[in-house]
Amino acid sequence: MKSKVLENKRMKQEALTNSAFNLLIQKDIHEITISDIAKDAGVAKGTFYLYFKDKYHICDYVVQKESEKLFLKAHEALVASDIENFEDRMVFWINQVIMQLEENPVILRFVQKNFTWGLFRVKDQQYEIIEEYNITKEFEIEARKKGFRYDNPAITLYTLIELVASTCYGCILFSQPMSMDDYRPYLFEAIYAILRAAKREIKE
Amino acid sequence: MKSKVLENKRMKQEALTNSAFNLLIQKDIHEITISDIAKDAGVAKGTFYLYFKDKYHICDYVVQKESEKLFLKAHEALVASDIENFEDRMVFWINQVIMQLEENPVILRFVQKNFTWGLFRVKDQQYEIIEEYNITKEFEIEARKKGFRYDNPAITLYTLIELVASTCYGCILFSQPMSMDDYRPYLFEAIYAILRAAKREIKE
Amino acid sequence: MKSKVLENKRMKQEALTNSAFNLLIQKDIHEITISDIAKDAGVAKGTFYLYFKDKYHICDYVVQKESEKLFLKAHEALVASDIENFEDRMVFWINQVIMQLEENPVILRFVQKNFTWGLFRVKDQQYEIIEEYNITKEFEIEARKKGFRYDNPAITLYTLIELVASTCYGCILFSQPMSMDDYRPYLFEAIYAILRAAKREIKE
Amino acid sequence: MKSKVLENKRMKQEALTNSAFNLLIQKDIHEITISDIAKDAGVAKGTFYLYFKDKYHICDYVVQKESEKLFLKAHEALVASDIENFEDRMVFWINQVIMQLEENPVILRFVQKNFTWGLFRVKDQQYEIIEEYNITKEFEIEARKKGFRYDNPAITLYTLIELVASTCYGCILFSQPMSMDDYRPYLFEAIYAILRAAKREIKE
DNA sequence: GATGAATGAGACTTCATTCAT
């Protein structure tokens, strides 16, 4: 039957992806060989090429998947929460992200600059926010209720994510220039400030 | 005479450093070989090893030097300016950094996460701001004059730099998710917001 | 079928081994490169590393194999002979070894100090004579028949082999300080003397 | 004055020789670089070439010198001793050599096959015993006194030296196949046997 | 589809030797 073959293929691919993830957690992509990945996945070297063009291909794939997973979890936590105030919701959401990074700091090691990739999606050569866990919708809704609007919420979100990812990298991974716990209050203060600054009164 | 030899040595080292810089501008360190650097510098491969342990060594050196140069230039521009308001001064300074990065976007390629290294210096296993072009002093002075103080200016500076470096990376290098010109107003708005949020009234 | 692949692998390994042997015959291991061996074997450089860790590995392998071959041949000749007297048997056996070395003096070049390795085998960090062509058994049997015993025959054998190998090296390879033919009578005289001295009467 | 310059040259050469010796004690010649030798001797690399053609040149020189020293010492000890019996004298002398090798086993590491070079000297493409510490003279004298003669004493000496050097190499350096202390009685027994076998009655 | 042996380009590195000072 066909489905058995397809299932087998899917499993091979997943095994390769998992192996790539595990290895990326331990070392830089340039220290990882295709041999390593294949061996860890329990398949032959040649098999790798049936699924991925090269190691950069599989790594991009892994990064994308892991970031998405992370943002999805944060989104779910937000949905489950009953925080009312929008700015608090946003900070709660960001904190979910930070907490996941703290728990699993290894993601930071290879997500690096590409962190926002998990939140945005390339379409027509332009980034576009992934709808499923789009927090920017809340900007609009929240704003409207209170007689405000947010000026370009996607950009504000981008600003926040870059700030968080960038500072987490040093604070969580290396405690440099300070630990995440030490830095968190300052980070949150900055986030609140950015959010407030993006608010515009609706002129009528 | 000895000086001729020494002069020659200095020139070789400089040639190597320049070549490394030029190559790092064009491609990732992992695509650069020591052969490339040596050839570009017009010296024999073996000569490279008289000056640097390996390519990571020379790259660290280059990154450190270039970042310092960049911050120094920004500092000099600030000194030469006659902007009065502190927040405007800070934004002017940051803009100087951004402009240099725009002019020479290649720095971003290899400075990456280590950008702040040019501004901070490791001492006793702790980062410490380099005095020569320390803008945080201004926080204190400005604040005092106006009956304010800034809560931990070094941390605020860190926040700002990370935000700038992180967003510039995508906007300048890849125009992703938008061009620097498009993003700049939003960035500055965020910067002003962060600065203002860090202000504290002095209680008497 | 698998066997074709395996057969091919065996052939590659043999080709490498033969090439290493042929080259070791001509020059010192330090003048031989892995490139040389691979080229001579008609395989790619990388293939070498599929079979051997480095050139010392393949050389050890060759030395071990060649010494074993040599002693095996000597043993077979002894078995085929009908010499009665034990001391004559021993000398016959040694002469077989010498004759092989004369025919193929190149073995001496790289067997050097490690000649006895072909006769002894490391077990539990101790040398132990290889059973298949163990001539020391004859010491015991011969002795018993005549009312004698040999004091520690393995050590006597060791003494003899070292003497033979050591002197053959100069006499055969360089005719220094004299040719093997000139030296042989003296060598045999010494061998007989050593054998006789190791004899002990069994006290009753 | 000239002598000062000459003295200086001699010192440089000696420094180089000593360094080569010290290094050869620690590692194989192929692991030693001319840089190592020059640095250890406290001279510039280029200076090395003013005194020796290459590292093999200096090593041959060192080996020759050290072996000669060793045999000279053994000879002096023999002269100072009052042992009467010739065979005992010979064994005493050999033991002197062994003892020196035990004390300074490193000599064995690089003397290897070339040990007898210290005892013999090439002349007209033939080895010839070095007169100064020629123990073979004693063969003749001793023999004559007792109504014997030794059949070609130089060859017997050669046999003995090769046997000793060869077995010491394994026993002293690696305690393989046994320690020198364990082996010594067997070695001496063999030596006595060889000596006795070389004795010939003078027929009249 | 899956395999893994084979490839060989090319990276890194060392070091004997030269030569300007």
Added chain:
DNA sequence: TATGAATGAAGTCTCATTCAT
């Protein structure tokens, strides 16, 4: 004479990629 910076040939070894089975 003495130096040591510079050289570059030559060696070791890795690894992405191919391809016969």
